[in-house]
Amino acid sequence: MKGFKIFIAEDDVWYSELLRYHLELNPDYEIRTFESGKKLIKALHEKPDVITLDYSMPDTNGEQLLSYIKKELPETEVVIISGQEDISTAIGLLKEGAYDYLVKDDETKEKIWQTILHIRENSSLKHELNQLRDEVRQKYDFSKTIKGNSEAIKKTFNLIEKAVITNITVSITGETGTGKEVIAKAIHYNSDRKKEPFIAINVSAIPSELIESELFGHERGAFTGAQTRRKGKFEEAGRGTIMLDEIGEMDLNMQSKLLRVLQEKEVVRIGGNEQVKLNCRIIVATHRDLLEEVKKGNFREDLYYRLLGLPIELPPLRKRREDVLILAKYFIEEFSKENGILVKQLSEKAINKLMGYNFPGNIRELKAIIELAIVLADGDIIDQENINYPSSDPLAELLMEERSLKEYNDKIIQHFLNKHNNNVIEAAKALNIGKSTIYRMLKDETVQI
Numbered sequence: 001m002k003g004f005k006i007f008i009a010e011d012d013v014w015y016s017e018l019l020r021y022h023l024e025l026n027p028d029y030e031i032r033t034f035e036s037g038k039k040l041i042k043a044l045h046e047k048p049d050v051i052t053l054d055y056s057m058p059d060t061n062g063e064q065l066l067s068y069i070k071k072e073l074p075e076t077e078v079v080i081i082s083g084q085e086d087i088s089t090a091i092g093l094l095k096e097g098a099y100d101y102l103v104k105d106d107e108t109k110e111k112i113w114q115t116i117l118h119i120r121e122n123s124s125l126k127h128e129l130n131q132l133r134d135e136v137r138q139k140y141d142f143s144k145t146i147k148g149n150s151e152a153i154k155k156t157f158n159l160i161e162k163a164v165i166t167n168i169t170v171s172i173t174g175e176t177g178t179g180k181e182v183i184a185k186a187i188h189y190n191s192d193r194k195k196e197p198f199i200a201i202n203v204s205a206i207p208s209e210l211i212e213s214e215l216f217g218h219e220r221g222a223f224t225g226a227q228t229r230r231k232g233k234f235e236e237a238g239r240g241t242i243m244l245d246e247i248g249e250m251d252l253n254m255q256s257k258l259l260r261v262l263q264e265k266e267v268v269r270i271g272g273n274e275q276v277k278l279n280c281r282i283i284v285a286t287h288r289d290l291l292e293e294v295k296k297g298n299f300r301e302d303l304y305y306r307l308l309g310l311p312i313e314l315p316p317l318r319k320r321r322e323d324v325l326i327l328a329k330y331f332i333e334e335f336s337k338e339n340g341i342l343v344k345q346l347s348e349k350a351i352n353k354l355m356g357y358n359f360p361g362n363i364r365e366l367k368a369i370i371e372l373a374i375v376l377a378d379g380d381i382i383d384q385e386n387i388n389y390p391s392s393d394p395l396a397e398l399l400m401e402e403r404s405l406k407e408y409n410d411k412i413i414q415h416f417l418n419k420h421n422n423n424v425i426e427a428a429k430a431l432n433i434g435k436s437t438i439y440r441m442l443k444d445e446t447v448q449i
Contacts, residue, residue: 009057019052023116049076050116052079052081066078070096077123080102081108085103149326170187173285173289173314175287177363198241200242212270218272220271234267235276252298256303327366328370356411372388384421410446413427413441416431
């Protein structure tokens with residue numbers, strides 16, 4: 001079978017053969033001709049790429065036939081060929097989904113040639129785009145990219161599954177580095193909007209005087225420097241998803257404008273009057289406690305409830321400690337694959353060092369630490385000296401989670417054991433305690449070397 005299938009529906013046999021002869025000059029085209037609409041309909045299961053359709057077929061109404069074709073084969077392009085130039089008819093057919101409307105004359109066969117070239121180019125682009133979207137969708141398959149077995153992350157999986165099957169607004173909260181955008185993309189690329197755009201915008205990164213234009217767009221001449229019309233991010237999202245990251249940083253004036261847009265489901269570009277209808281899904285994310293911001297008067301209560309939708313709270317890495325090793329091994333495999341190097345293994349001491357750290361930067365910090373460790377490791381083993389933490393306040397990190405006094409003691413002693421390369425005597429000296437205390441803890445397995 002040849003590469004590109006074209007059906008010619010034309011009751012004039014001579015004209016039909018003329019078109020066939022002309023188009024078959026391209027050896028990649030597979031051409032079939034049909035003298036009636038009924039015969040064409042019976043062959044639609046072959047899924048042609050293009051149909052050239054005589055508007056005045058003897059047995060069917062051209063408009064109804066076009067409608068039927070587009071309903072059965074929405075991806076197939078239809079080029080209408082008519083013996084009469086009727087502008088109103090042409091406009092109506094184009095609105096119904098026809099790719100083009102051509103009038104029979106001496107130049108028709110050349111016009112068809114060029115039109116089909118354009119269709120084929122567009123078809124190739126669509127195919128490439130669909131391939132890319134499939135790759136992106138696989139990349140954001142949340143069962144593969146969101147790693148962990150902790151109860152906290154299982155709860156997150158459950159909420160994502162609920163978000164995927166509905167169009168409810170989603171509000172994602174969590175500390176910096178917990179993966180809020182990854183979750184948003186996982187929701188989008190596993191939903192029925194996956195073939196539509198995913199537009200992410202960081203509210204905190206845009207100056208307040210530009211945010212309205214960025215979100216809603218502007219008309220030419222709306223303000224100094226606005227030399228052309230520009231669509232805003234809401235328009236760009238179309239039927240897809242818009243993610244408003246760090247929504248808690250938006251000022252009150254802009255919050256009121258956003259509220260109106262969400263209520264009316266339409267935007268008006270700055271300097272314009274046209275009301276542009278919206279059909280995109282809204283996902284918002286923030287590291288702030290928005291309800292607390294409402295109480296402080298920094299965030300509108302009505303907007304808060306409009307955006308709340310399905311809340312997904314991402315746990316910090318210190319509260320899903322059993323996932324640290326799973327994530328670390330995942331980052332090792334991904335970095336090794338991307339850089340074409342052999343996968344390295346974590347030594348027991350490196351694992352202990354990782355498990356004894358709180359990761360204030362969460363998953364993002366763990367990823368950076370692991371990638372650096374891979375580069376620093378000389379052999380095929382990542383050892384504890386390859387695990388480097390950024391300079392920070394150890395006490396502040398230690399107090400980030402609530403523990404019993406005994407648990408804090410265990411953590412402190414483990415920290416000094418790691419620091420002194422598991423030398424019990426040196427660790428005891430640094431802590432000004434007897435070494436027998438540490439030996440007892442080793443025996444009870446509350447600390448490890």
